[in-house]
Amino acid sequence: MATRVRPSNKRCAVIGGSGFLGRHLVETLVDRGYSVSVFDIRQSYELPGLTFHLGDLCDEQALLPALKNASLVFHCASPAPASDDRELFERVNIQGTRTVIQACLEAGVQKLVLTSSASVVFEGKDIKNGQEDLPYARKPIDYYTETKIEQEKLVLQACDREKDFLTVAIRPHGIFGPRDPQLVPILVDTARRGKMKFIIGDGTNLVDFTFVENVVHGHILAAENLRPNSPICGKPYHITNDEPVRFWDFMSEVLVALGYAAPRFHLPYILVYGLALLLWLLSMILRPVLSFKPTFTPMRVALAGTHHYYSCDRAKQDLGYKPVVSLKEGIQRTVQSYPHLRKGA
Numbered sequence: 308m309a310t311r312v313r314p315s316n317k318r319c320a321v322i323g324g325s326g327f328l329g330r331h332l333v334e335t336l337v338d339r340g341y342s343v344s345v346f347d348i349r350q351s352y353e354l355p356g357l358t359f360h361l362g363d364l365c366d367e368q369a370l371l372p373a374l375k376n377a378s379l380v381f382h383c384a385s386p387a388p389a390s391d392d393r394e395l396f397e398r399v400n401i402q403g404t405r406t407v408i409q410a411c412l413e414a415g416v417q418k419l420v421l422t423s424s425a426s427v428v429f430e431g432k433d434i435k436n437g438q439e440d441l442p443y444a445r446k447p448i449d450y451y452t453e454t455k456i457e458q459e460k461l462v463l464q465a466c467d468r469e470k471d472f473l474t475v476a477i478r479p480h481g482i483f484g485p486r487d488p489q490l491v492p493i494l495v496d497t498a499r500r501g502k503m504k505f506i507i508g509d510g511t512n513l514v515d516f517t518f519v520e521n522v523v524h525g526h527i528l529a530a531e532n533l534r535p536n537s538p539i540c541g542k543p544y545h546i547t548n549d550e551p552v553r554f555w556d557f558m559s560e561v562l563v564a565l566g567y568a569a570p571r572f573h574l575p576y577i578l579v580y581g582l583a584l585l586l587w588l589l590s591m592i593l594r595p596v597l598s599f600k601p602t603f604t605p606m607r608v609a610l611a612g613t614h615h616y617y618s619c620d621r622a623k624q625d626l627g628y629k630p631v632v633s634l635k636e637g638i639q640r641t642v643q644s645y646p647h648l649r650k651g652a
């Protein structure tokens with residue numbers, strides 16, 4: 308009988324490793340002596356010693372070579388949340404995640420760490436210091452959230468000690484940092500178009516924004532603590548900066564540091580949310596004849612006007628998690644990394 312080569316526990320694969328979080332994760336893993344293979348539909352950079360596998364995660368045959376000899380897989384691929392393509396979200400986040408699990412089992416992978424999202428419990432209403440035992444959103448606010456819920460359930464339910472296959476999910480919130488393609492670029496684009504003058508609601512709502520290196524730290528701790536007798540098997544973990552901040556103070560700090568004016572005038576939350584909903588409906592109805600993407604989507608308005616911050620006590624207790632970069636330092640490092648987004652640049 309052929310003996311199966313046991314994969315080295317320092318050999319891992321990062322699915323979605325060309326993305327914002329994925330690339331930060333890959334760079335840290337390489338620094339820590341892991342041998343990493345990256346799987347993505349695109350290649351966005353090169354690093355000495357890194358193997359890239361290009362393909363769609365829905366294609367098991369394309370995935371298998373990337374997982375060969377890996378004992379650990381990080382799955383942090385997803386379509387961009389701003390897309391409203393339901394079919395794409397279902398195909399990649401749900402069907403694709405089934406394929407990832409199947410491929411892991413076939414390749415003899417022992418640990419799967421999923422990047423989920425704290426938004427899986429967010430329904431557009433206030434969440435203050437939310438714990439992991441909050442129920443999944445019954446009315447998810449968009450297709451992204453709807454499919455992230457199903458994806459997380461699939462991965463956590465696949466955890467099986469008998470099969471020597473252990474899983475865990477990390478739920479970050481509002482990731483920011485150098486090379487982020489979403490938060491700061493969208494904010495600056497909105498300011499440049501003169502649309503960042505208004506604060507939605509009274510401006511006191513508290514939110515978590517998490518520096519990308521803390522999210523990476525949470526992922527690696529989860530991977531290294533994932534063992535058959537560990538309490539973390541099959542569980543989700545919030546990873547945040549553990550420093551909830553007023554949404555509008557955070558936005559203003561970033562804008563001012565880049566040379567733009569902070570928003571000053573208040574608009575009632577319910578009015579803006581209603582308008583955003585109307586615009587979204589209009590964009591759906593007119594889609595066959597006219598294509599436009601509103602900046603203020605119902606999801607963004609809900610995120611900008613409600614409290615949504617989460618407790619990471621469970622991660623502190625089970626993973627020994629503690630943020631490694633403070634919010635203040637994270638904002639400084641982020642702003643410095645975007646010279647081209649400064650006013651007048």
Ligand SMILES: NC(=O)C1=CN([C@@H]2O[C@H](COP(=O)(O)OP(=O)(O)OC[C@H]3O[C@@H](n4cnc5c(N)ncnc54)[C@H](O)[C@@H]3O)[C@@H](O)[C@H]2O)C=CC1
Pocket residue numbers: 322323324325326327328329346347348349362363364365382383384385386387399403422423424425455478479480481482483488489
């Ligand atoms: N950015 C944020 O604030 C938050 C992100 N997340 C989650 O973190 C993960 C990473 O997000 P980001 O780095 O921000 O996004 P990103 O868009 O920068 O990275 C996602 C990567 O997935 C790849 N990808 C997409 N579809 C694929 C497919 N079919 N096959 C192979 N690769 C594919 C993309 O090419 C991209 O490189 C995602 O799962 C996201 O849901 C969770 C909470 C907050």
Ligand SMILES: CC(C)CCC[C@@H](C)[C@H]1CC[C@H]2C3=C(CC[C@]12C)[C@@]1(C)CCC(=O)C[C@@H]1CC3
Pocket residue numbers: 388423424425426480481482489490493494497602603607610611
């Ligand atoms: C136009 C302004 C009112 C807002 C500009 C900033 C927003 C683009 C971001 C503020 C909170 C962010 C956020 C996400 C994306 C970018 C923001 C909406 C996520 C939806 C990304 C994916 C997740 O899993 C949850 C995030 C919550 C916070």
